Amino acid sequence: MTLSHAEFQALAARLKPNGKAFIDGTFCEAADGSVFETVNPATGQVLAAVAHCKAADVDRAVAAARRVFNAGTWSRAEPEERKEVLLKVARLVRENAHELAVLESLDTGKTISDCLDEIGGDVPNFFQWYAELADKTFGKIAPTGPGAMALITKEPAGVAGAVLPWNFPLVMAAWKIAPSLAVGCSAVIKPAEQTPLSTIRLAELMQQAGVPDGVINIVPGFGETAGKAIGLHNDIDTVSFTGSTEVGRMFMRYSGDSNLKGVGLEMGGKSPFIVLEDARLTDDLIEHAAMSAFWNGGQNCSANMRQLIAAPLVEEFTGRILDRVKAFQLGDPLDPETDIGSMITRDHKDMVMNYIQSGMDDGAQMIAGGDSDLPGYFIAPTVFQNVTPDMKIAREEIFGPVLGIMPMKSAEEALTVASDTDYGLHATVFTQDIDRALHMARSLPCGTVSVNGFSEGDIKTPFGGYKQSGSLARDNGTEALEQYLQTKTIWVQTAVG
Numbered sequence: 465m466t467l468s469h470a471e472f473q474a475l476a477a478r479l480k481p482n483g484k485a486f487i488d489g490t491f492c493e494a495a496d497g498s499v500f501e502t503v504n505p506a507t508g509q510v511l512a513a514v515a516h517c518k519a520a521d522v523d524r525a526v527a528a529a530r531r532v533f534n535a536g537t538w539s540r541a542e543p544e545e546r547k548e549v550l551l552k553v554a555r556l557v558r559e560n561a562h563e564l565a566v567l568e569s570l571d572t573g574k575t576i577s578d579c580l581d582e583i584g585g586d587v588p589n590f591f592q593w594y595a596e597l598a599d600k601t602f603g604k605i606a607p608t609g610p611g612a613m614a615l616i617t618k619e620p621a622g623v624a625g626a627v628l629p630w631n632f633p634l635v636m637a638a639w640k641i642a643p644s645l646a647v648g649c650s651a652v653i654k655p656a657e658q659t660p661l662s663t664i665r666l667a668e669l670m671q672q673a674g675v676p677d678g679v680i681n682i683v684p685g686f687g688e689t690a691g692k693a694i695g696l697h698n699d700i701d702t703v704s705f706t707g708s709t710e711v712g713r714m715f716m717r718y719s720g721d722s723n724l725k726g727v728g729l730e731m732g733g734k735s736p737f738i739v740l741e742d743a744r745l746t747d748d749l750i751e752h753a754a755m756s757a758f759w760n761g762g763q764n765c766s767a768n769m770r771q772l773i774a775a776p777l778v779e780e781f782t783g784r785i786l787d788r789v790k791a792f793q794l795g796d797p798l799d800p801e802t803d804i805g806s807m808i809t810r811d812h813k814d815m816v817m818n819y820i821q822s823g824m825d826d827g828a829q830m831i832a833g834g835d836s837d838l839p840g841y842f843i844a845p846t847v848f849q850n851v852t853p854d855m856k857i858a859r860e861e862i863f864g865p866v867l868g869i870m871p872m873k874s875a876e877e878a879l880t881v882a883s884d885t886d887y888g889l890h891a892t893v894f895t896q897d898i899d900r901a902l903h904m905a906r907s908l909p910c911g912t913v914s915v916n917g918f919s920e921g922d923i924k925t926p927f928g929g930y931k932q933s934g935s936l937a938r939d940n941g942t943e944a945l946e947q948y949l950q951t952k953t954i955w956v957q958t959a960v961g
């Protein structure tokens with residue numbers, strides 16, 4: 465059931481967002497009592513005063529997480545018990561999906577339809593999928609001679625930290641919380657300072673579902689304060705970070721400067737959308753091309769901003785993309801008809817507008833989009849043609865609604881240009897030739913290659929980046945569990961063969 469614009473507005477008016485930290489089962493202020501405001505970027509309205517957690521609060525959260533981990537209440541509980549509780553979290557998220565989606569839309573400027581897709585579908589599905597894995601993950605027995613039995617067992621890593629970005633707040637929280645709790649870790653989570661509200665509301669639902677005190681802790685705050693304190697904490701065993709490559713590097717350093725905790729990094733991208741000469745320019749292809757660049761207003765790590773199009777197809781492709789772009793509706797994120805919402809902050813809008821200016825200065829032609837005069841931080845879906853690989857807009861992550869068309873003479877040129885980047889998160893390839901599709905997929909140095917459609921895969925498939933888009937860690941799939949597990953060998957000498 466989807467609500468109308470007026471019903472979503474009414475729901476928004478009734479919300480009373482909780483801005484407290486959640487430490488050891490209690491919603492609380494920061495130790496020093498300080499707060500920061502979180503605002504609706506589409507309107508500038510202040511939504512809540514949020515506890516501004518710092519190192520002292522992270523210490524309290526980690527102490528609680530460690531205490532409960534050592535007590536074994538959750539970490540050594542029967543896997544079926546953890547499964548039941550996490551299944552209940554999934555149920556509660558589904559039951560509260562409309563309210564959570566409105567909260568997310570207000571805090572991010574994302575469209576309500578995207579928020580509902582994520583919170584009515586993806587988020588509870590993550591909890592359900594990892595809950596179901598809790599009692600289906602086995603160890604191994606190594607081959608030995610008759611004098612020994614060698615068990616290879618997996619144990620929860622301990623206290624897991626997670627530091628999250630603002631572009632998919634609750635999805636990212638679920639990506640980290642569901643697998644870490646399923647295997648028995650306790651967790652300390654820092655949502656992005658721009659978007660803490662849905663993660664705090666999730667903590668309320670997790671408590672209602674029966675997650676024991678101290679197993680999940682939420683410490684809202686800024687990178688320099690709460691984020692850094694997590695990275696440098698000597699009693700956090702593993703940290704999972706999603707955000708920019710610049711900050712990801714810091715987490716490697718934090719680990720080296722503290723207790724050598726495990727570090728899982730999911731970072732930026734500059735992903736190509738490749739259309740080879742034999743591809744048919746169907747409506748489906750055009751839809752995928754547009755959505756790959758403009759979904760979530762382009763504020764997406766796997767956005768396929770660089771569109772590498774076989775030269776003979778460029779003219780028709782460009783015309784049809786322009787038609788599609790005209791149909792995008794920009795505006796009130798709470799209107800179910802809206803396709804593209806607001807940029808997250810004024811600073812972020814300014815940064816994207818600077819990239820748009822640099823595209824024009826470097827000689828690319830802007831044929832659609834640019835600034836919007838709507839109040840809030842809106843940018844119209846922007847299309848550049850004649851983008852060349854050396855331009856700044858072709859090299860750096862823009863993280864906004866910008867699509868650049870780059871004509872390619874051959875598949876090999878597309879492969880060379882696509883690979884010539886420090887990033888390696890995602891690529892899309894369109895071709896009717898299965899051999900060329902597999903050649904491209906095997907050759908592209910990135911974590912996900914999507915063939916004949918733009919997709920990041922789903923919960924069952926690992927997601928993460930090559931090169932400076934990620935560490936070797938992956939989110940999603942059974943691979944995500946590895947971020948939160950230790951491997952132990954138990955070698956048993958046996959007297960009788």
Ligand code: NAD
Pocket residue numbers: 627628629630631632654655656657685686687688690691692695706707708709711712714730731732733764765766861863889928929933
């Ligand atoms: P960001 O790196 O600025 O912030 C991410 C998180 O790190 C926030 O919680 C922030 O408070 C924290 N942080 C900032 N400075 C810190 C510091 N000095 N020490 C510790 N923590 C610090 O990124 P962002 O602006 O929130 O998100 C956008 C970026 O995230 C983009 O580059 C995007 O590509 C990337 N991203 C990647 C994925 C993925 O899965 N690969 C998914 C979403 C977003």
